[in-house]
Amino acid sequence: MSEVRVRFAPSPTGPLHIGGVRTALYNYLFAKNKGGKFILRIEDTDQARFVEGAEQYIIESLKWCGIEFDESVVVGGEFGPYKQSERKAMYLPYAEQLVKEGFAYYAFDSSEELTAMRERMKAAGVPSPQYNAVTRTTMQNSLALSEDEVTKRRQAGEAYVIRIKMPRNEEVKLNDIIRGWVVVNTNNMDDKVIFKSDGMPTYHLANVVDDYLMKISHVIRGEEWLPSAPLHVLLYRYLGWEDVMPQFAHLPLILKPDGNGKLSKRDGDRLGFPVFPTEWMNPETKEISSGYRESGYIKEAFINMLSFLGWNPGTTQEIFSMEELIESFSLERVGKAGAKFDFDKTRWFNQQYLRAKSKEELAQDLQLILKENGIEAEDNFVETVCEQLKERATFVKDMWEEGKYYFLSPTSYDEKTIRKKWKEDTPKYVSELKNRLAELADFSSESIEIEFKKYLEENELGMGKLLPAFRVCLTGLGMGPSLFDIASLLGKEETIKRMETALEKIN
């Protein structure tokens, strides 16, 4: 079998949302699994929808995801250019070849004329009028007009498009890797524009020509392309490339977590989760959309989550590194039905990855957050904090938000704990405990615990009587990790100081 070459072909019309990232990911995994090449092709044939910065965004956000291209606008390759606007001159000859061979034709209709035709057909009872075998005879095109008229118009420089001449009553079949045989009758297809009046091809032609020229072996794309796949098959056939036509695989869509319909940016805003891999600022409105990266997601967790939205390995293993994904991935195991996005599961994946990280790695990330908050701390200290906190956190930022007391003395004391656990005799106990701890030579967690328990015993107190009060003195909170660990890490001096402060403030 010839070399596997797949491409991810986005339009630079905005940021890539997670559906697009997943399409890129599956292409990447498939290519790497087969030892093939993965190509990025920018499909910017629609100048009107171009968005500043979108191409850069696509490249950089995929890079963050760990998805790298073998050929692209950045790294080049022997099948370039990799941007359709730079390939502009290549498409017209193919379109004209189709006209010459009778598979396509010139059409001069203005948008007003097209609208008029549609209105006319609707009035006549056709719900969705098409430019097809029935209507084309009434329009301004090289099939209805005389040859002289066509030549005259073309020489006069009149704007024209090239449309495919859809045959009557032919079954077009394609064998989709995910869906099996898909059959469509050409009577249900229209004479799609393949070359626009602005000199650019439409997606359909550009896509087929480029996939052919770039020797693409498999087209893996979203399900929204399935209805036009038969058109592409016809294009390959008419261009004489059917024997090297790529295999198709149409991926199921990612759906809204609630209700129905495909996932959109709105859903993320509404339900409070990112739909973009990295943060995006709309260049026009300056509106900022949050990204997984900025929200504190570990990229491996993000990728792992995405890979499972529509694919599964058929085993019970759920945690997969990129290498393992490459190893296990196959298009045969991609599902057919759309998958509702599950935000809880996404958080769970992040938690799993967080735990797998070493305290050193976590400390590095936490230091970044600490710096943002104007806190300087020794690496060793931060590492121990991470050690104590990582089992309770989903994100690195949780360790800051739930563990501020490691770095700052409490400024307030949890009311509920005070109300329930700070009794009349509590100050006396805390004060005595403080004096006992002050004399402790070994301020290790174990030693503090032993001393604490000894004190409880001597005074015939239970854990619940004094420990919550002790905790609130040190952390201001009613819950958290082992208090003896916290005290030990804070050190004797700080511990004593916090107890004194609490005694003053709480009373």
Next chain:
RNA sequence: GGCCCGUUCGUCUAGUCAGGUCAGGACGCCAGGUUUUCAUCCUGGUAACAGGGGUUCGAAUCCCCUACGGGCUACCA
């Protein structure tokens, strides 16, 4: 409306192609245990073959119909 695709616990899904174990796992949720507390962790529980017809000794699995959902229906991709 037309065309195409789809439908297993609330969610992601295994099982469907080669019909035959109480339909398995994970997330979530609930309960119990562990823990000074909260979280973690452990144990257990919850809950599904869209409906109806066939074919068959036997159907989640094969066929048909219906319903529901999705996509497409541009000189956008």
